[in-house]
Amino acid sequence: MHNCEQTKEQLLDLVFDELAPEVRSQVSAELTQCQRCLAEYQTLTETLRAVDQAGAALMPAESYWPEYEAKLQANLAQVRPNPVRRFQHWLQGFNLALWQPVPLATAAVALLVALGWWWNANRKQGPSLSARDAGQSDIAFSSPTPLPTTVIPSATPETGNASPKPSATLQQGTPIRRNPKSRGAAPAQSVASDTAASEMMVAANFIPAPTVGPVFEPEAARHFEKAQMLLRSFRNVRPVKTVRGNQTMDVSYEKQWSRRLLYQNILLRRDAETKGNLPAQEVLGDLETVLLDIANLPERPVAGTVREIQARLQRKELVAALQVYAAPPVLSVYQPH
Amino acid sequence: MIREPELPELIARAKKGDHEAFCLLTRAYQRRIYALALHYTRDPHEAEDLSQEVWLKAFRALGGFRGESGFYTWLRQITINTFLNHQRGRKTVFNEDKKAFRLGAVVSLDDLGIVVQEPQVVAEERLHQQLMAEKVMQGLSELPAQQRLIFLLKHREGMTYEEIAEACGISAGTVKKALFRALQRLREGLGLKLGEAENATYATHK
Numbered sequence: 001m002h003n004c005e006q007t008k009e010q011l012l013d014l015v016f017d018e019l020a021p022e023v024r025s026q027v028s029a030e031l032t033q034c035q036r037c038l039a040e041y042q043t044l045t046e047t048l049r050a051v052d053q054a055g056a057a058l059m060p061a062e063s064y065w066p067e068y069e070a071k072l073q074a075n076l077a078q079v080r081p082n083p084v085r086r087f088q089h090w091l092q093g094f095n096l097a098l099w100q101p102v103p104l105a106t107a108a109v110a111l112l113v114a115l116g117w118w119w120n121a122n123r124k125q126g127p128s129l130s131a132r133d134a135g136q137s138d139i140a141f142s143s144p145t146p147l148p149t150t151v152i153p154s155a156t157p158e159t160g161n162a163s164p165k166p167s168a169t170l171q172q173g174t175p176i177r178r179n180p181k182s183r184g185a186a187p188a189q190s191v192a193s194d195t196a197a198s199e200m201m202v203a204a205n206f207i208p209a210p211t212v213g214p215v216f217e218p219e220a221a222r223h224f225e226k227a228q229m230l231l232r233s234f235r236n237v238r239p240v241k242t243v244r245g246n247q248t249m250d251v252s253y254e255k256q257w258s259r260r261l262l263y264q265n266i267l268l269r270r271d272a273e274t275k276g277n278l279p280a281q282e283v284l285g286d287l288e289t290v291l292l293d294i295a296n297l298p299e300r301p302v303a304g305t306v307r308e309i310q311a312r313l314q315r316k317e318l319v320a321a322l323q324v325y326a327a328p329p330v331l332s333v334y335q336p337h
Numbered sequence: 338m339i340r341e342p343e344l345p346e347l348i349a350r351a352k353k354g355d356h357e358a359f360c361l362l363t364r365a366y367q368r369r370i371y372a373l374a375l376h377y378t379r380d381p382h383e384a385e386d387l388s389q390e391v392w393l394k395a396f397r398a399l400g401g402f403r404g405e406s407g408f409y410t411w412l413r414q415i416t417i418n419t420f421l422n423h424q425r426g427r428k429t430v431f432n433e434d435k436k437a438f439r440l441g442a443v444v445s446l447d448d449l450g451i452v453v454q455e456p457q458v459v460a461e462e463r464l465h466q467q468l469m470a471e472k473v474m475q476g477l478s479e480l481p482a483q484q485r486l487i488f489l490l491k492h493r494e495g496m497t498y499e500e501i502a503e504a505c506g507i508s509a510g511t512v513k514k515a516l517f518r519a520l521q522r523l524r525e526g527l528g529l530k531l532g533e534a535e536n537a538t539y540a541t542h543k
Contacts, residue, residue, distance in 0.1 A: 012517050016491055018498060047524040048492055054473035055372055055493075057466045060381065068367065068385065069360060072392055076356050079393055 002030055007037045015044045216280055220268050221326050223261065227287055228322035230257045234294060235310055235319065239303050247303035251294065258295035265291055283321055290318060344408060352399050359399070363392050366409060370416055376489050377420055377482075379474045391419045413494065417486070417504050424482040469527075476526030480519050487512055488519040 007030045013019045014027050031038045216224070234254045239247035265288050272280035293309050313319060350358035370391055375384035395415050402411050477485055487505065490496045491512075498509040498516075505512070 012513065012520065015520070016516065043524055043529045044520060046529055047520060047527055050469065050527055050529075051376075051473050051477075051492060051523065053466065054470035055376055057470040058375060058381070058474070059368070059372060065367070068371070068389075069364065071385075072363060072367075072389055073356060073360060075389055075393055076359065076396060079396060 002033050002037075004034060004037055007031070007034065008040060011037070011041050011044060014041065015048065216277075216325055217268075217271075220272075220280060220284075223264050223268055224283075224287075224322045225326035226257075227261055227265070227291070228319055228326055230254060230261060230294075231290065231313055231319045231322065233257075234306075235313060237306060237310075248300040249303055249306045251297055251301060251306065252299060254294050255297055255299075258291045262288070262291045262295055283318075283325060286316055286318055287322070345404070348399070348402065348404075348408060351396070352402070359396055362408070366412060367392075370412070373416060373489055373493060374420075376474075376477060376493065377485060378423075379478050387419065387423055390423075391416045394419055414504060417490070420486055421483075421505070424486070472527060473523070476523040479526065480522060484515045484519045487515045488523075491516055 007027060010019065010023070010027050014024065017024075019027065031041055234251065237249050237251055237254065240250045265284055269281060269284035269288060272278075272284055290309065290313060293312075297305065297309075344362075347358045347362050351362055367388065371384055371388045374388040374391070375381060378384045378387055391412075395412055398415060402408070477488075480488065483505070487501055490501045490504070491498075496504070498512045501512045502509040
């Protein structure tokens with residue numbers, strides 16, 4: 001039984017071809033049965049046809065399009081692609097799938113980790129080159145301008161002990177004069193196990209470098225630098241006035257700095273002990289004693305007390321050692337006589 | 338028309354900033370986009386500006402085209418967004434000046450004494466088409482902008498209710514309702530009411 005209202009509801013879908021084939025044929029059959037519904041349908045289709053014809057009538061002639069394209073090209077010339085997109089295109093040249101952020105982020109993290117590991121490994125190893133290694137190195141022997149050798153005394157001057165101590169290390173490239181007292185001891189300890197190499201080096205008029213100790217942490221190096229400045233300042237303290245016939249010295253600045261550095265020194269020494277870093281442990285131990293002495297000085301110490309500490313500093317050559325440890329490592333180990 | 342194998346190559350070149358490749362892409366679709374803009378704006382100058390804006394936006398956004406959909410589908414979405422932004426940016430009240438301009442353009446042929454070198458019947462037919470086109474445009478202009486856009490997407494682009502709903506961010510039911518109202522208004526504007534279909538000279542005019 002035909003229902004006009006029901007058919008009219010489906011006319012829109014019929015006009016816009018949104019009906020399933022079986023429904024479409026059913027509605028079409030309904031239209032043949034009802035003139036009114038058919039007329040309704042026709043008015044809708046005629047309206048759409050009118051819209052199509054109007055559009056066609058208003059479309060510009062073919063001669064319009066070259067001008068349109070020229071205008072578009074002129075507009076395009078003023079537009080640059082999005083910089084982010086340009087960067088992405090550049091990266092896509094490396095076949096990176098930017099639309100897959102997770103793999104990319106993973107790769108980036110892996111790269112960072114690898115770089116960090118490599119940097120850390122390099123930092124720990126440092127440019128150390130033992131005498132044996134250096135003896136086998138073409139660079140060491142053929143270097144046209146060998147840098148000055150720096151030697152930390154391997155034996156304490158008081159005892160004259162020439163046994164290899166952890167502090168008997170070489171920091172290359174630091175322009176510090178060699179200590180004449182340690183000239184003989186340093187090569188002996190580092191190349192004792194390799195007599196042939198030692199002989200070769202002597203024949204070549206080169207001084208083999210002692211084995212370089214572990215490179216200190218940057219934090220420790222900075223600490224050594226500060227301590228070195230403090231000790232230099234302390235070494236240069238002069239009497240300021242006489243009280244009751246005694247010369248006193250103004251070491252308030254040095255006292256203040258010693259207290260500051262002492263805490264850091266203790267932490268670094270403990271760290272060195274934990275890591276088994278004997279050279280650091282030794283130099284920090286020596287430094288700690290001096291820092292304690294300076295920090296515990298009275299406000300106006302008599303000259304004798306200060307000179308006693310100054311003499312100890314000189315004996316231990318602590319300032320020179322600190323200068324070496326604070327200096328950045330440079331790859332150079334041989335020095336001609 | 339661009340052949341199917343050429344399209345990816347042109348897109349790849351255009352992505353790298355090749356203007357020539359991009360212009361070849363536009364050549365394939367510029368009439369379609371322009372016609373859509375013309376029906377939407379009812380003004381040739383505005384249609385030109387709007388369609389050019391579509392192309393410039395497409396050029397800027399081309400790097401983001403991943404080929405997951407067809408190029409024209411992607412371009413059409415940019416067109417819809419541009420139209421919707423255009424709609425938000427201005428009042429959609431029909432401009433009487435535009436109407437006068439278009440009608441004047443038609444009538445002024447006689448006013449200016451331009452001799453049309455064609456038979457009288459053909460000239461009359463053209464004039465009739467122009468007048469009816471104005472009538473259609475008048476009818477379109479009286480539709481709300483969103484309703485007009487929905488109607489154009491359905492009628493000219495052949496999109497389904499669901500596709501239009503997704504593109505415009507509305508429900509399919511709203512799309513269907515808008516289409517029904519748009520068609521009713523256009524029909525009334527053209528004088529094609531029920532019972533007058535047989536006399537609709539323009540609609541049946543060949």
